[in-house]
Amino acid sequence: MSLTIFVDYDGTITDVDTFDVLVRSVAGDATWHELERELRAGRITLREALAREAALVRLSRPEALALLESRARIDPTFAGFVRVAHEHGAWVGVVSAGIRSIIGPALERAGVDVPLFANDVDFDTAGWRMTFIDDSVLGHDKAARVHAAAAAGARTVYVGDGISDFEGALAADVRFAKKNRALEQFCRERGIECTPFSSFDEIAAALWPPC
Numbered sequence: 151m152s153l154t155i156f157v158d159y160d161g162t163i164t165d166v167d168t169f170d171v172l173v174r175s176v177a178g179d180a181t182w183h184e185l186e187r188e189l190r191a192g193r194i195t196l197r198e199a200l201a202r203e204a205a206l207v208r209l210s211r212p213e214a215l216a217l218l219e220s221r222a223r224i225d226p227t228f229a230g231f232v233r234v235a236h237e238h239g240a241w242v243g244v245v246s247a248g249i250r251s252i253i254g255p256a257l258e259r260a261g262v263d264v265p266l267f268a269n270d271v272d273f274d275t276a277g278w279r280m281t282f283i284d285d286s287v288l289g290h291d292k293a294a295r296v297h298a299a300a301a302a303g304a305r306t307v308y309v310g311d312g313i314s315d316f317e318g319a320l321a322a323d324v325r326f327a328k329k330n331r332a333l334e335q336f337c338r339e340r341g342i343e344c345t346p347f348s349s350f351d352e353i354a355a356a357l358w359p360p361c
């Protein structure tokens with residue numbers, strides 16, 4: 151059976167969450183922490199948090215890309231992982247609650263060509279306006295994509311790190327969670343089988359063990 155692999159972007163393919171880096175560097179850590187506290191306590195939805203955080207960012211797209219180029223690093227083993235996955239007939243797609251027009255160029259620079267499903271923003275220098283990919287409270291219903299792939303007969307794999315990945319990971323047959331992040335803790339607390347990872351070569355080795 152073919153594998154369909156959904157991969158989160160921020161904090162999963164990258165070392166840091168690029169959306170958080172943008173918000174924190176423009177709005178300050180205190181404002182960001184306050185919104186994250188509200189989110190973690192369940193007082194606001196992820197969709198609402200993203201919209202409010204985006205509105206705090208007053209940068210042009212080139213400014214945002216330049217800032218992230220110096221602050222975020224893509225896992226150097228990700229491009230190789232995608233190559234091996236394709237060699238094994240697997241489908242790999244990136245699913246993100248982050249910003250498509252920022253993630254797309256970064257993946258391209260890393261030499262990765264995979265489908266990308268993400269939110270986006272209008273780059274208003276008076277504050278960004280989020281444009282969400284669907285109507286869900288998460289701002290991007292990743293679980294719906296996993297369910298659709300499963301319904302089409304695929305064996306599904308989910309790779310993620312944070313709150314936006316909880317539902318997508320739950321929906322998948324096989325899960326990988328970035329070490330020491332929210333998704334790993336979420337799975338552990340609920341007794342859900344999940345393999346912790348630090349880099350994508352570990353995931354390739356787990357899915358396709360060398361003979």
Ligand SMILES: [Mg+2]
Binds near residue numbers: 158160311312
């Ligand atoms: Mg993430």
